[in-house]
Amino acid sequence: MRRLWIGMFVWVFLVSLGMGEDDSRGSLVRVRASIQAYDQFRPWQKKSPFGLNGTGVVLPGGKVLATAALVANRTEVGLEKPGSAEKCAAEVEAIDYEANLALLQPTDRNFLKGFSGVLLGPALRAGDKTEVWQLERNGEMLRNQAEILSAGVGRYPSDEAGFLVYGVRVSLPKRDDSYTLPLMKDGQLAGMMMGYDRDSQEGTAIPVPMIEHFLKDAADGKYEGFPTLGVSWSPLRDPNLREEVLAPKAGGGLLLTRVNPRGTAGKAGLREGDVLLSVDGYKLDEDGNYRDPLYGPTAVGNLIRTKPTVGSPARFRISRNGKEIELNGSYDRKARDEVAIPTLQFDTAPKYLVVGGMVFQELTGTYLQEWGDKWSERAPQRLVELFTFQQEKRPNPERKVVFLSQVLPSPITLGYLQLSGLVLEKLNGREIVSLSELAKAVDGVKSGDLVFEFRDEPGKLILQAQDLPSVSEKIGKDYGLPALRRL
């Protein structure tokens, strides 16, 4: 073990020496984030805090690029210069959890004065040699030889559809500040490492076209995000299926199996059952790939999400019942943003309402994820169903899912204690489609019954409105709740 470390040191030393005059100074900065997420099961409080240390890339102009995962659910973000312990707080200027990128601005604008910053480099291809840079404790740069194994559309940690991603082979020694690391090519930024597996010595990196898209979007101070089409599709290679859907004999195209009417595709007029032949002039093959000038055959996801921006025009060529049609629209994110149950929420305090011990929440993907890796088996099945199949079960984004998440024992919740995961439908006969509406409805009843009607068994639960003020106050005190609601 000891020998190995010595060997490593010598190698590092040689590498650093071999580079001669170091062009890396003024390019990287340590990012220290203190993280504290909300406790979805006790929505009035936060979980234990912890720290994450990563390496940010200084951009010309003094802003710092990092991954979004590094600063998700932050309470504070600080920057630290590599060679000294000089520190400065930073604000998050733009953040995109889907693309896993964040742009940080030091609160002291002069903090990074003297840092030249790193320029964005060219997009890379499989086989290209690159480096992953790490900071040594003393501020020296450790440059690890790396190779691009693949460039294609893959999964990002907080995204369901996929973006362009580099597969990287690199052997990274264990160092502090490695939660985020830059992928460099000839002194320029080629990507941001976002995942690494020590056993296989392979990792993933966010490529420069994604970073370019993100920075361009953030430049005007109003961050909009990556567009989405709002469709489900299937490859169309099966000759029998092609015949059935009257796909062009010449080949190509994919089959749309669901179209969200609110999304880019839906508003442009695309429908379920259409064969999508080309997007913005790029022909799609039977597997859903287009021919990228740089990467070769690449999944359509890159074409519709990375290339265009929100608001830019979209051009589709489809075949419907054997007839080819051109359809035009404009790219947006509505299929992703306008939904009844948001997928993942960071930095957002969960909403809740305590009514005499009954705790109501609004369903989010983040709540379900709190049930752990096997959330889809462990979480209440009705909630899983509504979330997973929400395009069928809850297509109207205005109709949020309000549910009873737990019952805190109180004199008036006797007999209700074991209940949880129940979707609320009505209060006193009035349909409830958001937590704030429930709060208003509850506040409006001063005496008499509060009849809560749920989607599932036991159906109805009753409280007496006149009991609420005193009981709620007592519950707040007994359980130490800072507030009885957050709407």
Place this chain on the structure above:
Amino acid sequence: MVNGVLRVWVLLLIPLLGSCGKGDWQLSEARKNVVMIEVTAQTWDYRLPWNPGTVSSSRGAGFVIDGNRILTNAHVVSGARYLTVQREADPRKYPAKVLHVAHDCDLALVQVEDSEFLKGTSVLPIGEIPELESVVSVYGFPIGGDRLSVTRGVVSRIDYNSYTHSGRESHLAIQIDAAINPGNSGGPVMQADRVVGVAFQGFRGDVAQNVGYMIPTPVIRRFLKDVEDGHYDHYVDIAIRWMPLENPAMRQYYHRPNDGLGVVVTDIFSEGSADGVLQKGDVLLSIDGHSIESDGSVRLDGQPVQLEEIVERKFAGDTVDLDVWRNQALEKRKITLRPAEMFSMYENLYEEPPRYVLYGGLVFQPLTANLMAVLAGGADLRLRQKYTLFGQDQIYRETPEPVILSSVLPDRSNVYLVGLAGQVVREINGRRIRTLADVLPALGSGGDRTVIRFEGDQRPAVLKKVEVDQVMPRIMTQYGISEAHRTDLGGRRLAKGSWKKEGEGK
């Protein structure tokens, strides 16, 4: 939930035959009448439903009762192809046959034809529910040796519990702290020369210690009475869900005084016994004259038991009388009991062969507990939800028996369809698929192509009929399948469903 079933383990030890003489010692009544049952059983393979399945041997216990019959557990003899019975006092192994098997209460009757076997036996009388804390003895042939073993313990608890052999049922069960191990299954639990139960399940050692369960005599008596007419019917079910009426505001809402009585009906299952008789929001005050406490218990023979126990002891066609509080008035209601066939999907199947339809390498199977068990973690979310919500959402009203494309046997004709395995079939050639029986006629309908559509946003599977006819012999040869389909339900009944009311024919 009981996690570990006391399955009878495969024991390959050969009994030491030469060592015992013939019935000339002084034996207790119990020891005279307890038998070792050795079973060679076949278990169907739901992955390959056309195969006859795997053969395994196991050992359990049983005991002689009246009518030249041996009582044991259903799980000891389920799927039996050959079984022998042996008494301690007689080294001979007598071939036997299964008379009746009741998987829902894990009991079975076995008979030996050779009259020689009965010599030296008597009949073990069946007693009552033993007192809590009283001592009982468990007889059987558990692992650790070949000869009869006796363990002793006290009655720890008398309560409703799930019967894991069926996977769906809960009945009265008695917990005892005597060691019960694989091989004890089916053996009698005795108290003062009377049978007070049949040992049947327990926890694995890593879950709990000294927790064994026996089937109490009310369940045994019910089983024996049921088979008097020559065949076993299923348990009946009141098919409602109820909630304790403990909350003061709730009691006030339903206009009930604070007398600690009554439960509120929260769901009535369509096609169940109470369908059309009870309503959501009814408060049940008594059942067959027994007052219902607000936690849902009634007093029976001095013991508090769940109100379902009243129903449990009855048979199909019997009635229960209920005092129902509805719209602030007391009403008398009578419910005629019947089995809850709509939930039979959750029942583990043992005897009947798996049903399937093979079509050009596509294997269609009805959704059953057995199929879910082999799909296990691999089942996709839509399929799992179909299964878990089937009863709760009364999916059976529309689809009494969801049909799954359970696998695609790879063949050059279906290379593009392999990824569709595990999908829930919605329609074939435009016809809605509600049970497996719908599949064959639907496949035969339509034009040159067969179009199979699934639930959710999955692509359809399209096959050319001519091609399917061509490849079927090849696929059947390659995969060793002798029958292209097996769709006969046997004696099992499914929910009727209620879609016809909406004007659509089956």
